Amino acid sequence: MTIKRFKRKCKLMGCSFELGVVMASEREANILLDEGVGEIQRIEALLSEFQEDSTISKINENSGGNPIAAEPEVLALLERSIKISKLSKGYFDITMGPLKKLYQFKNQTFKFPEKKTISRTLRKIGYHFLRLDTGNGTAQLYQKDMRISLAAIGKGYAADAVRKKWKKHNLVGGYIDASGDLTAFGKDENDEVWKIGISNPDDRNQSLFYVPLQDAAVATSGDYEQYFMHNGVRYSHNINPKTGLPVSGVKSVSVFSPSAELSDALATAVYAMGLEKGISFLNQLPQTHGIVINAENKVFFTKQLQYEPIPA
Template sequence: MPIFGLPAWWRKSGILLGAGLLALSAGSAAAQPVAPARARTYTREAHLMGSHFTFTAVSADDSLAWRAVRAGLRETQRIDRLCSYWDSTSQVVKINRMAGIRPVVVDQEVYDLIQRTLRISALSGGAFDITFASGDKIYQFDRQEHASLPDSAVVRRSVKRIGWQKVKLDPATHSVFLPEKGMRLNLAGILQGYGVRRAQELMKKMGITGGLINGSGDVYCWGHQPDGSAWRIAIGDPARPHTVSSWLTVSDLAVVTAGNYEQFFTVKGRYYGHIINPHTGYPATGLRSVTIICPDVELADALDDAVFVLGPVEGLALINRLKGINCTLITDEGQTLVSRGMQLNPYHSAAPAAANVPHPPKP
């Protein structure tokens, strides 16, 4: 059945956690009955998918909590090995090696994930495209000032092989075929969200009724903190690294942020981030940060890149068409925009959020 207005194929940056951790009661010796264990948080960090992950479980059972955290971590590792762009044994690498040669039979899980990405491509008009890896690498995101952008002819050639419509799926054999030599898939735009979702589902199935998983800005939190409060998530300020622009309180929701303020270069003082528009070959401009809030962290992970490519006007319009999904955007000019119905709490002196885009961004 449809979820939040989307088709049934979806079952599918800075983070601050609210306080409220409860201390364990000391209790007295034999004179008093033993008090039941009180819930607390159990957290483990790991480097996965080229990013920093944090797995947090809320539980009164030490053994259960640590088992669940380890299980979530192992599940994310499994998905990374299965779908990595860099691991020579991954099924994605096998697809890329056989580009222009023959289809590759993959696990149903991989087939279904690729199929969902193509539907997001259709939904976003190709703004999200896992064949972006087919493009030539013509930029260096070294945080330095560059003299100019590459020649326009070079840019046009760089995207010649990109095109999500070219990917051939065979449901009978669950095979994937890239028809042109040099074509490549890269699931980086959705894989962290998928890993977080699968890890959360596993931890919850094991009995963890509250927790938070953060895959380098791809956050899903469920249940409550030990004191019963919801989770507080802060959104970073691109203009001032390591500071907060706004925050919101959530439970059973994903909060996923993409930004161009870590991997970028500048030309005449203008920022050009690492998210490339697959249609033009140029870095997407107009936005510094995109945060998607929705019940599905995998879907949110894909939508943040799509909105980044579409820009503030079209990106906000896309989110406003999707029921149950919200976003907050920070433009190149530092203006905060929010989708219809989005409630955002400015942090201290941050400028209040605007409900609509007053005019298209300057070229």
């Protein structure tokens, strides 16, 4: 039988997913694709801050109040999020939602919030105010008006979960593409290793080079169309959780690691860190690589990253 790629597209967790499996049987492929979509839907119901009955929404609504019962799966993800916050010295922080509400990026005339407003809001965020009790199965935000958002790690977690389910089956390869964040394993229908194109930050339809992706994941954090100019400086919609200010000086960060969840979170952290600190940070992590494109479109690589130039 001929080996083929079978695909499914869906809109979940606030982004566009494309799921793909490589195998001979279309019937079996559709079963796996259904399983993948179902798994992402299940995880979204747990983690979404926009669904009132999700565990995360319940924790948010009770900020400053009593602990809230949470599934072991959710507690484990929150625990790993806190570990990444500590590892990145606070540049990744799932409690920084209130900062984003200060900015109205969609307005034609952009205005920075007042310094005292930013300072007051910074006191409402901090991963150390999220208390987990795994023995009792609860999570608690200690300060009122705090909010958890798993937007920078949730879709990576979902991609890892789908990959884990699929790898139990006999298929040649597969991938989960969450709006350009790619998780892949095995090989494609041509018996070749999967490759990811790193986009030009000024033209997402143009790839600068390819990076092979063998049982690994890549996540990209960038401003692309989501930026604004203020006094001649280009600012991203991404906020630095330490300063409360939009990030400038970096257009794009791509992080490669064995885990989509980790790549997702680290790309966010490195984007806020900036070029030099971010590259240095990634170089210290095992099995982790990165590409940073600065405001002048200069490309910087971590050590030992393999990539292929685009043929002329």
